Every structure is written in C-alpha cells, then in structure tokens.
Amino acid sequence: MSTQMQPHTDYDALISDLARAGRSAQRQLAQMPSETKAEALRAAAAALRSASAKVLAENEKDVTAGEANGLSGAMLDRLKLDEGRLDAIAQAIEAVASLPDPVGDVISSSTAPSGLELSRVRIPIGLIGIIYESRPNVTADAASLCLRSGNAVLLRGGSEAVHSNRAIHAAMVQGLTSVGVPEAAVQLMPTQDRAAVGAMLRAQGLIDMIVPRGGKGLVERVQNDARVPVLAHLDGICHTYIHSSADPEMAREIAVNAKMRRTGICGSMETLLLDSEFPASAEVVSALLDKGCELRGDARAQALDPRIKRASDNDWDTEYLDAIASVAVVDGLDAALEHIALHSSGHTDAIVATDEKAAERFLAEVDSAIVMVNASSQFADGGEFGLGAEIGIATGRLHARGPVALEGLTTYKWQVRGTGQTRP
Amino acid sequence: MSTQMQPHTDYDALISDLARAGRSAQRQLAQMPSETKAEALRAAAAALRSASAKVLAENEKDVTAGEANGLSGAMLDRLKLDEGRLDAIAQAIEAVASLPDPVGDVISSSTAPSGLELSRVRIPIGLIGIIYESRPNVTADAASLCLRSGNAVLLRGGSEAVHSNRAIHAAMVQGLTSVGVPEAAVQLMPTQDRAAVGAMLRAQGLIDMIVPRGGKGLVERVQNDARVPVLAHLDGICHTYIHSSADPEMAREIAVNAKMRRTGICGSMETLLLDSEFPASAEVVSALLDKGCELRGDARAQALDPRIKRASDNDWDTEYLDAIASVAVVDGLDAALEHIALHSSGHTDAIVATDEKAAERFLAEVDSAIVMVNASSQFADGGEFGLGAEIGIATGRLHARGPVALEGLTTYKWQVRGTGQTRP
Numbered sequence: 001m002s003t004q005m006q007p008h009t010d011y012d013a014l015i016s017d018l019a020r021a022g023r024s025a026q027r028q029l030a031q032m033p034s035e036t037k038a039e040a041l042r043a044a045a046a047a048l049r050s051a052s053a054k055v056l057a058e059n060e061k062d063v064t065a066g067e068a069n070g071l072s073g074a075m076l077d078r079l080k081l082d083e084g085r086l087d088a089i090a091q092a093i094e095a096v097a098s099l100p101d102p103v104g105d106v107i108s109s110s111t112a113p114s115g116l117e118l119s120r121v122r123i124p125i126g127l128i129g130i131i132y133e134s135r136p137n138v139t140a141d142a143a144s145l146c147l148r149s150g151n152a153v154l155l156r157g158g159s160e161a162v163h164s165n166r167a168i169h170a171a172m173v174q175g176l177t178s179v180g181v182p183e184a185a186v187q188l189m190p191t192q193d194r195a196a197v198g199a200m201l202r203a204q205g206l207i208d209m210i211v212p213r214g215g216k217g218l219v220e221r222v223q224n225d226a227r228v229p230v231l232a233h234l235d236g237i238c239h240t241y242i243h244s245s246a247d248p249e250m251a252r253e254i255a256v257n258a259k260m261r262r263t264g265i266c267g268s269m270e271t272l273l274l275d276s277e278f279p280a281s282a283e284v285v286s287a288l289l290d291k292g293c294e295l296r297g298d299a300r301a302q303a304l305d306p307r308i309k310r311a312s313d314n315d316w317d318t319e320y321l322d323a324i325a326s327v328a329v330v331d332g333l334d335a336a337l338e339h340i341a342l343h344s345s346g347h348t349d350a351i352v353a354t355d356e357k358a359a360e361r362f363l364a365e366v367d368s369a370i371v372m373v374n375a376s377s378q379f380a381d382g383g384e385f386g387l388g389a390e391i392g393i394a395t396g397r398l399h400a401r402g403p404v405a406l407e408g409l410t411t412y413k414w415q416v417r418g419t420g421q422t423r424p
Numbered sequence: 425m426s427t428q429m430q431p432h433t434d435y436d437a438l439i440s441d442l443a444r445a446g447r448s449a450q451r452q453l454a455q456m457p458s459e460t461k462a463e464a465l466r467a468a469a470a471a472l473r474s475a476s477a478k479v480l481a482e483n484e485k486d487v488t489a490g491e492a493n494g495l496s497g498a499m500l501d502r503l504k505l506d507e508g509r510l511d512a513i514a515q516a517i518e519a520v521a522s523l524p525d526p527v528g529d530v531i532s533s534s535t536a537p538s539g540l541e542l543s544r545v546r547i548p549i550g551l552i553g554i555i556y557e558s559r560p561n562v563t564a565d566a567a568s569l570c571l572r573s574g575n576a577v578l579l580r581g582g583s584e585a586v587h588s589n590r591a592i593h594a595a596m597v598q599g600l601t602s603v604g605v606p607e608a609a610v611q612l613m614p615t616q617d618r619a620a621v622g623a624m625l626r627a628q629g630l631i632d633m634i635v636p637r638g639g640k641g642l643v644e645r646v647q648n649d650a651r652v653p654v655l656a657h658l659d660g661i662c663h664t665y666i667h668s669s670a671d672p673e674m675a676r677e678i679a680v681n682a683k684m685r686r687t688g689i690c691g692s693m694e695t696l697l698l699d700s701e702f703p704a705s706a707e708v709v710s711a712l713l714d715k716g717c718e719l720r721g722d723a724r725a726q727a728l729d730p731r732i733k734r735a736s737d738n739d740w741d742t743e744y745l746d747a748i749a750s751v752a753v754v755d756g757l758d759a760a761l762e763h764i765a766l767h768s769s770g771h772t773d774a775i776v777a778t779d780e781k782a783a784e785r786f787l788a789e790v791d792s793a794i795v796m797v798n799a800s801s802q803f804a805d806g807g808e809f810g811l812g813a814e815i816g817i818a819t820g821r822l823h824a825r826g827p828v829a830l831e832g833l834t835t836y837k838w839q840v841r842g843t844g845q846t847r848p
Contacts, residue, residue, distance in 0.1 A: 027765070027789075027791070030789075030791070031788060031789060110810055112803075112808060112809060112810050113810075114803065114808060116796075116799055116803060116808070118809055118810070123791070125821050125822065126821055208821050208822070209821075209822060229653070229822050247844070250844040253844065253846050254844065254846060256846075257846035257847060258846075261846070261847055341451070359841075363839045363841075364455060365451075365454075365455060367451070367454070367547070367837070368837065369837055369838060370837065370838040370840060371837060371838070371839055371840065372840040372841075372842060373840065373841050373842060374841070374842040374843055374844050374845070375540055375840055375841075375842030375844070375845045375846075376845060376846045376847050378846075378847040379536075379538065379540060379840065379842075379845065379847050384536060384538060384540070384847070385536060385542055385838070386534055386536050386537070386542070397549050397550060397632050397633075397835050398549065398632070398633060398653050398822065398823040398835060399822040399823040401835060401836060401837060401838070402837070402838045403838075411821050411822060411825060412825060413791070413792065413793055413794065413795060413825060413826070414793060414794040414795070414809070414825070414826045414827075415787045415795055416794060416795065416796040416797065416799055416803065417783075417787075417796075417797045417798070417799075418796060418797060418798040418799030418803075419798055420671070420674040420677065420678065420798050420799070421798070421799045421800060421803065422677050422678060422680075422681035422682075422685070422799075422800045422802075423681060423685055423800050423802040423803050423808070
C-alpha cells in the first residue's frame, strides 16, 4: 500500500480515507477472539431489533420514493421491510454468529528437512467492498459474513434503499461497538454518487476484494471496470442433460424443479439437453410446458411437442431468468459435453443418469464451478451446501468457486517456527 | 469465453488463436492420468538430453548476440548453458514429474441435509501465461510445473534467450507429444514483439492466470497492465526483528545469513530491527559490517557503530538486493510490529526471540505471506518449504500466498451426487 498515491479525483481521496480507516479497524478485528466476534454480531442483531421502529420508518421513506419513481412491483417487494422481514434479518445475523470461525484454522503443517516447522494458517483477507442493489438485507448479511471472518467491509448499497441501509448500518454499528469492535470495521459509503463506485473499483492495494451483489448490469460493470479482484458470477446459464439411462420420472421432476421452482435465480436451468436415446423426452417437455414454461428448441426438440417454439442461435447463450428454457436433442454424452463446453457460463450443470460411468465422466469433464448428478440445479446455494450462508456464487477460476461463504473470505499465511536455522 | 471478441490489433487475434489452441489442449490434459503426465515429463527430459548439442549451439547464438549487445556479466551468466546446466534442467523436469499430482484431490466432502453428497475436488486452473526474462531454464521449469498440474501454458521468454528458449521448447514438445500430450499444451510465443505481451495481459477469459518471472521492472509492468489475474511479488522488503529476549549468537548468525548468504534474492533481509533492550546489538551490526555489508541506520543505530551511515526516509522502503541493509532501533515488540506494518512488502518477516509469547504475537500479528521465528528469511523458497519446486512467490492476498507450486496451480470444482433430489 503506497502512501504516495495520487488521487485522480476527490472520490479517490474519499475511498482512500475510508479504506485506511477500514484497514486499521481490520488489524484489530484480525486479532479478536472468535467468541468476541460472535458476541458482537449477537449485539448487532439485538440492536437491530431494538431499532425496528426507526428502521421501518426509514424504509417507508425508500418505499414511498420508489413508488413515486415508478419502481416495479418486484423491485418494491425487494425493498419493502416489515416486522417479520426485519426479524428474519436479525435471525440471519445470529445464524452467522454461530457459524464456525475459519480464522486460525491450520490448512496444512509439515516439518522441512531443515527442521523448520511450517504451517499454513487461515487469516482474514482484509477489507472487502460490497456493491449491491435494492435489497436492504444485504447490508446485514454481507456485514455479518465479513465480520465473522475477521474482515472489515465497505458497503455501497443502492440509492433506492439508502434510508433503509443507513438505519440498518447505524443500528448494527451501535451493537458491534458496544462489544469493542472498532466503528470502521463496518462502513457504509457516505455518498450515493456513482463516481465513488468507480473509485472503489480502482482502489488496488486499499480494497482487497469486491463482491457485487445484484443484476447482470451491475456485475458486468464491476467486472469490466475493477482493478481490485472481483468475486462474482455474471451469468447462470445452467444446463440439465437427460442421459439415455435416466429414470424417466426423476428426469421429469428434476427438469421441472430446475426450471420452475424459482425461475429468476442464478441456479435455474436455462437449457435442457435431451439425449436422442432417452425414451421419455416427450413427457419431460410436456411436463415443463404444462407448468407454463415456454420452450425454444432445435428442430429435433420441436418434433417432440408442437408447443415448442424455434430457438435462435442466441437462445443457447441466453440466461432467461424467467419461465423460458431452450431445449436441444443431443446424440450421446460427448455431444452434451461439447454443447456445455461451448455454452455454459461455468455456474452449475447437471446430468440425470442411472449409468454411473456416464455420470462420473460428466462430473470429471464438465468444467463448471458446480457439477451435479441426479439433482436439481436449484440446489446451487451456500445454505443448501451446508455453508450456513453465502457472500455470493463465483464462476471465476481463482481463489474460490461456487457458493462462497466464510472460508472464501479468508486467505492464509505461512507461519515458520525455527530453532536458529540459517540457510546453507 | 466469448466467441464474439473483437480483436483490437493483430496481436489480440494472435493471442486469441494461441489461447484457443491451448485451452483445447488443456481439456485433454485435464483428463490425463497422473502417471501419463509424469511419463510425458520424463520423455521431455530425455528429449532435452538428446537435443543437447542443438540446444547448446542455439544458446551460443544468444550468448554471442548478448556479448555484442553489451549484456552485463551477470546477465550473460544467467543466459549461458553448458552440459552441466542442461543436465540440471533435465533433472529438474524429472523432479517435477515425481512430485505428487494435486489434480483430483478431494479438499472437503460432506452430506447436505437434502442427502446430496458434496465434494470439492482439485482441478487444473486452465491456461497459464508465463512472462520471463533471460534465464532459459524457466522455459523448462514453468512448463513442467504447469503440465504436472494439468494446465496448458503459453510461454513468453526474453529476447536475449530467444534461440535457447525455442530449442528447449522444441525438444520438450517432441518428448511430450511422443506420450500423447497435445502439442498446444506447451506453447512458446512465436514473436518477440512487446505488443504481443500487452495482448497477453488483456486476454481476460482466454488466459486464466499470468506469472511474471524476472526483475522488478517486468513484474511492475505486468501488475499494472494486466486484466488477467497475476500471481507475483513485486518487492521483497523483508525484516528481521531482534527481540530483547533473543539469543545473541543466534541473532548474529541469523542476521548475517538473512542478508549476506545471497544478497540478491527476494527473501534477503533488507531491514534489521534491533530492540532497544537487546544487549548485543553492537555485535550483530559489527558482524554484518565485518562481512562487507553496508548499513544505513537511524540515529540510535548509528550510535552502535561508527561505520553505520545515516538512513534517509526512502531506505525503509527500499529493496537493495545487494550487500546493503537498513537498520533501526525500536522500543519493544509493538514498535517493531508498527514499523513492519508500515514498511513490509508482505513477503517474509522474521523475529529472533526466546520469549515464546513475543514470538507467537509476531506470528499472529505480522500480516505477511511468510512469518518466521528464529530462522533466516532466506528460507523463503518452495524447495525449502518442501513443495519440490516453485512457480513463484506471491504477495497478493487471494488464491495463493508465499511459495506457490503445484497446489497453487490448481483450483476446485464442487461435485454434487444426488439420488433425484428436487429443491422444496
């Protein structure tokens, strides 16, 4: 970290100040016992509950402004808090408090021929930037996960939720500081100017990692402009391949669940690949169509059901996030692997098969963050994976992949214990 | 990976072609059994031995050109090969062949409440770019490490070594392909134009990681310009702190070894911190000075020996890579920690102490990739750490830190085995 950094604009100076305060707080946080961090999070949850009237009043301002600004019903729903939702946020903070703390875990240890005792020990990453949109619960979720793993956090929420975020942040900080956590451990960006986001993205050496949470437009901008490492996924173009050996009923149930349980999440199936030897393809597409799913197919898929529309070339690379899927008939496992290699976004891809050799080849050869056999891709989720929560799902190849929670918010250092060794 | 990428220049198109070939080869490599990869590396070593006359003749061209171009003696020495050095390169390839292959290792496994069986399995990263300077052995070392861990590699060596690199590369590829490794698994950049390096650095989604190997100028340029993730260290400003409890003889021996064993390596001590309560500081500085080390100190350090020059503010942030060190007297562990937090480059910092509490605080609180107690910082090396070799030493915070070898050249995927689960 250079102290000679020349700010390009006032926002670079602002981010530099915030980051220095955050990094200084993080040095204290890194040495804090696990139980103290847990107690601080429980105090933050309690403070949030005590401040519920204030938080709901501030949230009401955001909702009123959102209605005046013509936010969609879905956006307003994401924004709106009530007693129940606020309690769920507080409970989520408490749940993170009770997750095992990865800091201090020994990843590996050995004794070198020189007699040096080597161990790799988990430590927090440092200062994490979170850039998110209209869901005020991200303020609490992201702050909790960062704090549990000993990281400081700089939060930058959406303008639509600015009053809600400030109220949640203020309540949490009050709780956290009551247990001795430095105030700057959890900071909320003091301005909504988008130029300040640009300054976050180029704050190399000041912010250690940025996690964008929100729609594709946000993630794309962050990935394109960031000089700081980004943990994210842009698309979830998830495939389900029905192998010739698949159990027909299982294939139907998994395909319907993978697409239709919640059509707008990143683990939702976007492309169904039907093996040309699978005997019950018509039943699978029929079940999807009957549930109200629009299907866009290649010529062979269209032959299965007259309700299937013709897919364009773009459809194979489209994340619908809606009750729409593309469907193709493929000749065997190799063709399925080839289609997935060409079109998958590397998020989650699944095979339905009773043939174990086919399943194992799929697990070995599909190069996505998550590969599944005989399960719905909607399980792609930190909670379902037993991580307790998630800061996000990553489709990059380095550091952490798939659902990322506390462990992905840590790195390691080498601790070397000698008895006076000098190197020959 | 977008197939619609618009090349900015011909070099973007070149890198795109090379990367596509490399990635396609890597998909085959990823499924290759560990023993086949080992056999291929042994064949590459044998082919290199068989081609020794050709390689030495090509190397002679580089040495002659280097002499004509006025390369320094040190540069020429790095460049020059002979039978012995070539045999050492072949032996190093064989040593990498016998290292355990991390691909396929299960990092963690668990059963989710839904009954899904989850495992995180190590896989290769993909295509690694290596940008290096005049040492032709890097061609073989880097290619071996990438190949052992199932990665394809795109090598871009220095112009001074171009004939040597081409000959070593050609011999290795001949050996590798004889065992069925695709030719494009190890590619050497076909041009020395520096604009092609620029195209490598911005090849996001095509090259997965870049490792610069060479001097500070090269690493700095790569880190500043790269859009692809970079694994590297820029500086090795390593500290040795002599605690008041240090054994005087051990302190003297470690300080002298840490600086003087080899002054030009990244793990060499650049700053000596002497506790004001340590009784034998004069002996430690005297031993360094007697060995021919120039010392630049603060006023209190200068009082220890008249031969110590006055340090300027810059000295505390300088990597000398020479028989020079800065030396400061500090008042206790906290002052040492503060000095290191301000000036360390995050590479390797060491304490000499018999007080275990002081040592453990140092290990916990110094936030560098490697922290040592009672050992010379010159041990900061993949071989000494039992990794068998190293692709480099990293001071970034994500993915891998400190000496990085085969494990750091892998990532993981989640394999999920179900029995028909749909998500409620």
